[in-house]
Amino acid sequence: MMGQDFGEPSAAPSMPSIDDVRRAAAALAGITYATPLQESGYLNDLLGSRVFFKLENLQRTGSFKLRGAYNRIRRLTAEELKAGVVAASAGNHAQGVALAAGLVGTASLVFMPKGASLTKIESTRSYGAEVRLVGDTFDEAFLQAVATSRQTGRVLVHAFDDPDIIAGQGTIGLEMLDERSNLDMLVVPVGGGGLISGIAMAAKARNPHVTVVGVQAAGADAMVVSRRAGELSGAAQVRTLADGIAVKRPGRLTFDMIQKYVDELVTVEEHEISRAILLFLERSKLLVEGAGAVGLAALLAGKVTPGNRTVATVVSGGNIDVTLLSRIIEKGLVEEGRQLHLRTAIGDRPGQLVKLLERVALLEANVIRVEHERWSPHLAPTEVALQVVLETRDTRHADQVVQSLADDGYVVHRQTED
Numbered sequence: 001m002m003g004q005d006f007g008e009p010s011a012a013p014s015m016p017s018i019d020d021v022r023r024a025a026a027a028l029a030g031i032t033y034a035t036p037l038q039e040s041g042y043l044n045d046l047l048g049s050r051v052f053f054k055l056e057n058l059q060r061t062g063s064f065k066l067r068g069a070y071n072r073i074r075r076l077t078a079e080e081l082k083a084g085v086v087a088a089s090a091g092n093h094a095q096g097v098a099l100a101a102g103l104v105g106t107a108s109l110v111f112m113p114k115g116a117s118l119t120k121i122e123s124t125r126s127y128g129a130e131v132r133l134v135g136d137t138f139d140e141a142f143l144q145a146v147a148t149s150r151q152t153g154r155v156l157v158h159a160f161d162d163p164d165i166i167a168g169q170g171t172i173g174l175e176m177l178d179e180r181s182n183l184d185m186l187v188v189p190v191g192g193g194g195l196i197s198g199i200a201m202a203a204k205a206r207n208p209h210v211t212v213v214g215v216q217a218a219g220a221d222a223m224v225v226s227r228r229a230g231e232l233s234g235a236a237q238v239r240t241l242a243d244g245i246a247v248k249r250p251g252r253l254t255f256d257m258i259q260k261y262v263d264e265l266v267t268v269e270e271h272e273i274s275r276a277i278l279l280f281l282e283r284s285k286l287l288v289e290g291a292g293a294v295g296l297a298a299l300l301a302g303k304v305t306p307g308n309r310t311v312a313t314v315v316s317g318g319n320i321d322v323t324l325l326s327r328i329i330e331k332g333l334v335e336e337g338r339q340l341h342l343r344t345a346i347g348d349r350p351g352q353l354v355k356l357l358e359r360v361a362l363l364e365a366n367v368i369r370v371e372h373e374r375w376s377p378h379l380a381p382t383e384v385a386l387q388v389v390l391e392t393r394d395t396r397h398a399d400q401v402v403q404s405l406a407d408d409g410y411v412v413h414r415q416t417e418d
Helices: 018-028 041-047 065-073 078-083 092-104 118-126 138-152 163-179 194-206 222-229 252-261 270-283 290-300 322-335 352-362 395-407
Strands: 037-039 050-055 085-088 108-112 130-133 185-189 211-217 264-268 310-315 339-347 366-373 383-391 413-415
Touching: 018 065, 018 163, 018 194, 037 163, 041 050, 041 290, 050 163, 065 092, 065 163, 085 092, 085 138, 092 108, 092 118, 108 118, 108 138, 118 130, 163 194, 163 252, 185 194, 185 290, 194 211, 194 252, 211 222, 211 290, 222 252, 222 264, 264 290, 270 290, 270 322, 290 310, 322 339, 339 352, 339 395, 352 366, 352 383, 352 395
Parallel strands: 050 310, 085 108, 108 130, 185 211, 185 310, 211 264
Antiparallel strands: 037 050, 339 383, 339 413, 366 383
């Protein structure tokens, strides 16, 4: 059984209560920030709803994870604190555990996938944790954390399937409804399910009529599959830029809580997540990682239709690797017609490149990059192949550039970043 492989108990632990969340909130006072609930005028106009962002990307360690990690670790006995803690994470839980362990006064060991973000790895170490890289996925790292806990006596701090973790994350729901009691809908990222379980339970305790919608990446949709099947199941593989929610198998406790408290689960595609990251950066001046952007992605793609309701989406984290961010920006610019990649051929004679670039200038496109080569087997001996990257205003302008060059006799091939 997969459950036994993951070191899960034969039955899920008891669900946390709203009183557990309130106690967690009291314990977290002075430890975590009450992050802003920021309204988006742009989305209000675009969607015809009032839309707010719960900015957990501005939380200590750059994500919500400190809430649950501290709430779990603060409850350890003196003997457990002496033994230390162990955890597995793709990055955000790792940082939360590392900081929480340091605040409480215990040692932390964290297993992370080999492909984890370098930014997250180094940040985890900077908070005082010992980091070991194991396997290619969170789930492989988790198996090693479970084995280490059994061998060494270190306390396993689960990333999501733990009542104290869930209660800590549930404090976000209390904060949102404390600030705006009229929220009608909460849109929350879903990986293993700890975040949405806590938020949904806390929010429904305050307002039973609030709608809670979970969002997963289509490439890591184990909770959606489980809900559809009516029983906990896993995915053969996960593939998404949203590494914070890239979980093959969600938790038993979180699955039960989602079945009880969450109204709907949807998925978003990779290009939809990328678009949301870019919009956060441009319109809201916010740096958001893939997992934190899935709620906005679902709204933009029409996967969640709020109507005239007041909506808050949880921006769960902002720990994105800058190299990934640069690729997302360039790809997003291409998709929006603001960057145009062209391939063509010109005569291998003086002045031919200048002639093409002058034509591009008349079309009011800006040249970003030009590459040329003579040795392609598809070229005639008198030709030069060109790769040209242009900055354009929008899709319509890009189309005009392509058509105008074609009208001038150039055989133009438009390229994408795929």
